[in-house]
Amino acid sequence: MAVGLDKVKPEAITEERQLIVDGMDISGHWNRMFEQRVIWDYDTSQLDRVTDLPGGESLAWCYGCAKCTGVCPVDIVGDYSPRKIHRKTQMGIDLFESPDLWLCTTCRNCLRVCPKEVDMIQIMPAVREQAVLAGSVPAELQKAFEDTAKHGNPLGQPQRKRADWIKKAGAPVPVLKDVKRPVDLLWYVGSYPSYHPRGIDAAAAAARIFHALGVDYGILGIEEKDDGDSQRLAGEKGLFEMLAEANIAAFEKYTWNRMVVTGPHEFNAFKNEYPKLGFVRPIVHYTRLLVEYLDRLRPMLTKPLNLKVTFHDPCYLGRHNGEYDAPRQLLRAIPGVELVEMGRCRENGYCCGGGGGGMWLDSFTKAHTTMRLSERRVREAVEYGADVLAVCCPFEVSRFEDAAKSTGHDRLIVRDILELLDQALEGQP
C-alpha cells in the first residue's frame, strides 16, 4: 500500500486567517504560492517614467533572460546590468535618483546579446538628461560639463592653447587657417590628444607618422572644440548641440576630402551623431587610414620592439562601429611584436570604464563597484603575460596607466598604437 496518501485526512486540515507559530506570524494567502506574480501586482509608475521618455521605450521590452548580465562589464566588478535595472525599476526604485543611473558606460555589449533589443545607449542618455535638468548630477561630472561649456574641452584647458601641443610634435603640423589651400585630410585631433600630457604623446607620434608618409592633411587648431558626444551620453544634450554647431561651422570653413579622427568616441560622433544635425562627410579612424597606407608604412617600420603586446578593443571603435581588424593589422606590421589576445576581446571586449561619461565619473564609479573597470582590464592583460597593453582611444592611456599603478602592475606598459608605430619608425635613417 502506498505510504502517505491514507495518512492525509482532509477533514483534519484547517485554514486559519491568521496564525502565529512559536511567536512568528506566518499568516498569508497560501494559495498564492502556486501563482506567479503578474505585472499588475506591481506599481509600474517608475518604469513608466523611463519608458515614457523618447529613447527610454525599450526598457519595457526586457523579459529578464539575463544574457546582458553575463556580458555587462560593470556587473563583473559590481552588481549591475540592464536586466537588474529593469527589475529594480519595475519594483518601484527611482532610476532618476539612483546611483545606477551613472554606472553604465554605454559599451554596447548588452545590446549585442539582447534578444529584445533593450537599448541602454538610448535609455541612459534619455533618463540622464532628465536628471541633469532636475539638477541631479554627480559633482565630478558636473565639473566636466562646466569645463566643457566654458572652455570647449572637458579638461578645463584654455581654448587658445588647443594647438600648443604641435610645438612638441617634432614634425611640421599644418593648421588649416595658415595653409590656405584644400587638403586631402582634415585631422580632428580631439581634446585629450591636444591637452593631456599622455594624449599629446600620441598626437605627436601621429604627426611624425603622417609626416613620414607624406600625408596631405591639416588640423583646425584653436578652431576645434570637443566633439561633445560623451557629454551627450552623460545627459547633456544641449552642450553636445552647442559644440556640434561650432565644430560643424569650423569643418565647413575649409576644403577637404575626408576626416581622420584620433579617438573612437569622436569618430562615432562625426560618423553617427553629427549626420543627424546635417553634417554628412566621409570619416575614418586613424587605424583604418594607416592600414590604407600600410604598404608604404611597413618598410619604414625597421626597429624591432621585441615585446609581447595585447590589444584592448575600444567599445566605440569595435562594438559601436564594427572595426576590429585595422588596429590588429597595424600591430602585426610592427617588427618584433608578438600579439596575444585577451579572453575578452573583439565583440566581447571589456570596457575601460571611460565611455558614456565614465571618464568623468571615476571616483563615483569606484565608490559603487569593487574595483575600477580599468583595474579589472589591466589585471586581465597581466594574466595573459603582456608586456604592453596597446590602445587606440585617447581616454584609455591615462585610465590604464593609473590602473596599472593602483593594482601594483607598474611593469605593464600602456601605449597608443601610434606611439608603438612611431617607436618602430625611429630606426629610419
Place this chain on the structure above:
Amino acid sequence: MILAVAIKQVPNLTDDLEISADGTGLDYDALTYVLNEFDEQALEEAVLVKEAAGGSVTVVGIDTTGELDGALHTALAKGADRAMKVTGDFDRDLGSEGQAQLLAEAIRPLAADLLLTGVQAADDRDGQIGPRLAALLGWPYVGVVTHVTPEPGCVRVHKEYAGGLLAEFVVTLPAVIGVQASHQPPRYAPVSKIRQIAKTAQIESVAGQGTPASSSSVRRMFKPEAAGQAEMWAGEPEEVAGKIATLLTAKGLLKL
C-alpha cells in the same frame, strides 16, 4: 522677499593675460569673459533664499563686454526670475565706483528687500561694489557672508573673519550682502535649459545715464617681476643636509 543680485563679468583666468600696448590695463581684445565666481555664489544664495522664503530674484549687470546676455540667460536657468542689463558706451575696465553708480540707479526702482553681490571680483579685487551700493542706496552692508537665513523683516547672516572665526549678524531690511560663498555649491545650469531660455527669455534693458568718471586711475599694469631664483641642490643626502644646515644657520633660523 524681493531679491536682487548684482553681477559682473571678469576676464577668464584660464587664458593668459596680456597687458595692453599703453601698459595701463589688460589687452581686452585678447580676452574671453566669465561670470565673477563670487557673483555665482551670490546668485546661488539668492536662489536658496527664494526657495526657502518665496519671492523673486532679479539679476542685474552692466553690459561692459557686449556679452552679458549669456551670463543673464545662465542666471535665469539657475532660478532667477528677471534679468536686467544696463547698456551704454562703457569702458570695459569700468571700475567699482562707476559700476556701483549705474547699478544703484537700476536697482532702486526694484524696491528690493535684499541685494546680494559677490564680495569681490578677480578683476579689481577691491571689494568696493557691495559697500558702495549700500552707501548709494542708504542700506546697511555686511560682507564676507557664507550663509543667509531669511526671517520676518530681517535676515540672519554668517560673516567670516580671519583665523577661522564666524560671526552671526541680524540685518534689518533692506540690506546689501557681499557673498563670499553660498551655503550650498552653485547648481549646474544644463546647456539645454540655457539654450531654451535664450530663445524665449526677455532681458530688460536700462539705459545707463552717462559714463561715470572714476576718481582713481591705473598708472602702470605689469606682470609680477621675478625677485630671485630657486637653487636646486643635488648630491648625496648627507651633503645636501649639510648645505641646508649651513644656510639655515647663516640666515639665523638655526643655532648650532
